[in-house]
Amino acid sequence: MTSPNPSYASYPSLIDRTVLISGGTTGIGADMVAQFVAQGAKVSFLGRNREAADALIASVVGEGTRHTPLFLQCDVCDIPALQAAINTARMHFGPISALVNNAANDQRQSIEETTVASWDNGMAVNLRHQFFAVQAVIEDMQTLGGGSIINLGSISWKNKTGGMPAYTTSKAAIQGLTRTLARDLGPHNIRVNTLVPGWVMTEKQIKLWLDDAGEREIDQMQCLKARLDSADISRMALFLAADDSKMCTAQDFIVDAGWS
Template identity: 50%
Template sequence: MTFANYPSLKGKTVMVTGGASGIGAEIVRGFAKQSAKVGFIDLDAYGSAALADEIGETATFEICDLRDIEALRAAIDTLRDRLGPITVLVNNAARDDRHDWKDVTLEYWDERMATNLRHMFFAIQSVAPDMIAAGGGAIVNMGSNSWWEAGGGFPAYTTAKSAVHGLTRTMARDLGRHRIRVNTIVPGWIMTDRQKDLWVTPEAIAKHADRQCLPDLIDPVYVARMVLFLASDDAAMCTANNYMVEAGSI
């Protein structure tokens, strides 16, 4: 594949949550290849260090449990001190752990909201002043097509992911007058190492392939490429919308 280069991303200061592995790691790599300055946040110290070593001086990270909002704010402040004001935010972090609706407790429900939704708003709240001062910015929230497909087996996850769309649209309205664009990317079944380790089987792949218009499995790089586009000046008039990367599987 030959991919586009986005000159407008050169020198941009970018923050990515959940950047140590999977889709997040490809997003970090993608921005680094565009000569952006990338800070990422993750709970995985080993994976974060390995990715930063791979990329080199254009990437830095902070270890943080995003369920702890004060820790998140502190990590953002640290990355800002290192890299400068943040003008691109990618709210990527999430976990699609399976669970039976009959077993969900109040505590588990609240923890799933904290893992998959709550930190997105508070990350936006933390970086929006940087973008306002800069005269604009781009925020990309990671959704999921699991609830569009009426997928079962993880109701707390799909509820959180459906709420991402409401967050995107209301913040696009509130921040639009500052030329801050807010969009949602909707990935299909992306072939990350986590998915391969936990849920990819020949039977599952065959069933899923019947739902896709395109025959190929989706690599994380294709989600990262959509993120780059939405963060670039090429997407200057794109906001409050969903951008599907699901091979036509809805």
């Protein structure tokens, strides 16, 4: 992908903008990498899967690509490693203007199966890194005169989804985190919003969780009957990172086809 899809919006303010995306090797994150690159942004992305990252870079770089994305192998649960990776991204592309806190794991566990270790891991992989990534880019955004932070949430807790208490709790907490960060960072012209996806048909979701009952649930609960894909979420992220949303902060932007 070397240029934006002509069916959708192009954002001139994203050209040469420095963007950092966590969990960018597969699923929604990988599509975000591709779409920001197509807009002409300088994209760094974090993840653990180097093979998937190399394939993604090969697929998005071509004639007309303005900036080749930078992959930084990193486990976001390891906060010192996360901080080091963000610093490497900064040294490579310059101060970070937009942060997309996307990394997460919607592991299923019943109440009875949840242990102290699995609970703490759920908080680490879904919530804790979002705060420390924000902390690591604040000075950059202040230097630039502003920035955009996009925290990925989930409709799961809104819909009272059972069977994964650590995940739904951590995702609910993200919206509280967003609102308090928006208040503290607003004086620096730093916007903080939560992007809340519905049930997105990524390869992982289709392989692990989607069955006939799930298909029926989607048809019953969504107002729009088409299936959500990663690009539907990425296009909202583009808007929130661009200057077009310059007066949007402390908000939830829900992309769920009307489920919640």
